[in-house]
Amino acid sequence: MKKFAILLLLTTVSLAGCKKLLDVNDDPNNPIDVQVSLILPPAELAISDYLYSGNANIIMQDWMQATAPNQPNPGTWNYQVYNDSFDSDWYNAYVVCMNNLYQIKLKAATTGNTNYGGISKILMAYSLAFTTDLWGDIPYSQSFNGTTLLTPVYDSQEDIYKTIQSLLDDAITDINKNYSVLPGTDDYYYSGNMDKWKRLAYTLKARYYMHLTKAPGYTAATQANLALAALANGMMADTDDLKMTYAGGGGSENPWNLTFGPVTTKVLNETFVENLRSANDPRLTKMVAPATSTGLYTGRRIGSDVGVLDTYSLGGDYYGGASASTYLMTYTEALFIKAEATHIISGAVTAQPIFTAAVTNHMNRLGIAGTDITAYLAAKGTLTTANAIQRIIEEKSTANFLSTENFNDWRRTGFPVLTPVDGALSAIPRRAMYPETELTTNPQPQQTAKVTDRVWWDTNN
Numbered sequence: 020m021k022k023f024a025i026l027l028l029l030t031t032v033s034l035a036g037c038k039k040l041l042d043v044n045d046d047p048n049n050p051i052d053v054q055v056s057l058i059l060p061p062a063e064l065a066i067s068d069y070l071y072s073g074n075a076n077i078i079m080q081d082w083m084q085a086t087a088p089n090q091p092n093p094g095t096w097n098y099q100v101y102n103d104s105f106d107s108d109w110y111n112a113y114v115v116c117m118n119n120l121y122q123i124k125l126k127a128a129t130t131g132n133t134n135y136g137g138i139s140k141i142l143m144a145y146s147l148a149f150t151t152d153l154w155g156d157i158p159y160s161q162s163f164n165g166t167t168l169l170t171p172v173y174d175s176q177e178d179i180y181k182t183i184q185s186l187l188d189d190a191i192t193d194i195n196k197n198y199s200v201l202p203g204t205d206d207y208y209y210s211g212n213m214d215k216w217k218r219l220a221y222t223l224k225a226r227y228y229m230h231l232t233k234a235p236g237y238t239a240a241t242q243a244n245l246a247l248a249a250l251a252n253g254m255m256a257d258t259d260d261l262k263m264t265y266a267g268g269g270g271s272e273n274p275w276n277l278t279f280g281p282v283t284t285k286v287l288n289e290t291f292v293e294n295l296r297s298a299n300d301p302r303l304t305k306m307v308a309p310a311t312s313t314g315l316y317t318g319r320r321i322g323s324d325v326g327v328l329d330t331y332s333l334g335g336d337y338y339g340g341a342s343a344s345t346y347l348m349t350y351t352e353a354l355f356i357k358a359e360a361t362h363i364i365s366g367a368v369t370a371q372p373i374f375t376a377a378v379t380n381h382m383n384r385l386g387i388a389g390t391d392i393t394a395y396l397a398a399k400g401t402l403t404t405a406n407a408i409q410r411i412i413e414e415k416s417t418a419n420f421l422s423t424e425n426f427n428d429w430r431r432t433g434f435p436v437l438t439p440v441d442g443a444l445s446a447i448p449r450r451a452m453y454p455e456t457e458l459t460t461n462p463q464p465q466q467t468a469k470v471t472d473r474v475w476w477d478t479n480n
Contacts, residue, residue, distance in 0.1 A: 058123050070145075088321075097322060121143070136193045145223060156463075157179060191221070235478065273345060275421060287333060288318050292317060298395075306335060367407040371402050412432050449472065
């Protein structure tokens with residue numbers, strides 16, 4: 020009888036509300052409002068999949084000669100690039116990533132949840148930096164207005180960098196308010212550990228300060244001092260890494276595992292492999308798989324004949340395993356930033372132990388024996404005024420394997436030294452072309468830029 024009464028009550032309520040329900044044109048499969056805990060997880064995943072591991076970064080890794088397609092020329096790898104080569108990257112950066120982060124920020128401000136607000140600002144700063152480093156001037160101040168403003172003007176890259184630092188400062192302020200409600204499993208990166216989020220914010224500040232060491236109107240010493248001050252509150256251990264870990268099952272693989280799979284025919288570049296091999300770097304066997312046909316460690320030279328995939332495969336599971344993590348920002352990188360900034364301010368001798376710690380940290384991650392680490396560092400010799408920046412950036416590029424930061428560091432410092440690939444159609448590119456979708460829907464003067472043109476902060480000769 021009780022079950023019948025409940026059923027009758029539900030039926031009555033249902034019938035009473037029927038007219039009201041029929042009057043509403045809301046699609047239940049397309050909700051008009053979503054709570055922040057449901058927006059954050061896909062936004063974090065998208066940053067890993069589409070920014071850190073997406074199309075633009077795959078192209079950059081070819082330009083940096085870390086990877087190569089097992090295909091003949093021409094293509095983006097020998098610098099045949101068109102505006103529509105980057106359409107998906109612009110869409111993913113603005114629509115999939117930053118628009119959702121902006122919505123989190125608005126909703127967090129409405130509810131007063133400063134933890135979600137802080138996270139959204141940190142990830143917005145990361146996404147903005149990725150986007151402006153690719154294209155230079157980009158829209159932001161007039162963006163995210165829905166259909167009320169479909170043609171936002173482009174802000175200068177210098178203003179975008181000021182916005183990035185402001186977002187990170189605001190995020191730190193938000194986190195310091197110690198709001199009682201924390202994210203949980205919806206935060207794929209840190210599971211709501213706001214101390215780690217705050218340390219990430221300070222470390223990102225240091226990264227972006229160092230991007231401007233040669234920017235017009237900025238000095239290396241000022242930027243290095245700012246970076247060191249930020250790092251004093253930054254990452255303290257590997258457990259502070261900003262990373263996305265994948266389950267590894269079908270549909271849940273690390274995106275680099277798919278990129279290096281047989282369907283995509285992506286392989287390791289001869290330049291990258293030879294740099295490890297010629298330096299007797301013990302990481303060679305951890306990062307490169309030997310050819311099954313010869314047992315040798317080799318890589319593909321862009322422009323050469325198409326080879327056998329297993330000749331140039333990614334070795335080990337740390338970077339390319341199906342359940343491996345993507346490393347968007349690491350404690351290792353923080354140590355290299357500190358080494359470079361310390362060299363700028365205090366010289367090579369003072370930077371040496373920090374540099375040693377950075378190299379050691381990365382080798383420890385890969386399981387290199389202590390004796391091999393010691394032997395490698397001894398063979399490399401000590402830092403000097405003449406070689407410090409080159410040594411630091413070269414080692415950083417190995418430790419930051421597959422990171423977008425290697426393209427930024429190369430433009431900023433000229434290291435590692437690269438020459439154009441065989442069959443190059445131009446000098447090595449220094450930026451992405453503005454996407455075709457922007458040219459047709461939001462024409463701006465900046466869109467005439469070529470891939471060999473420099474973004475504002477790129478003044479290294």
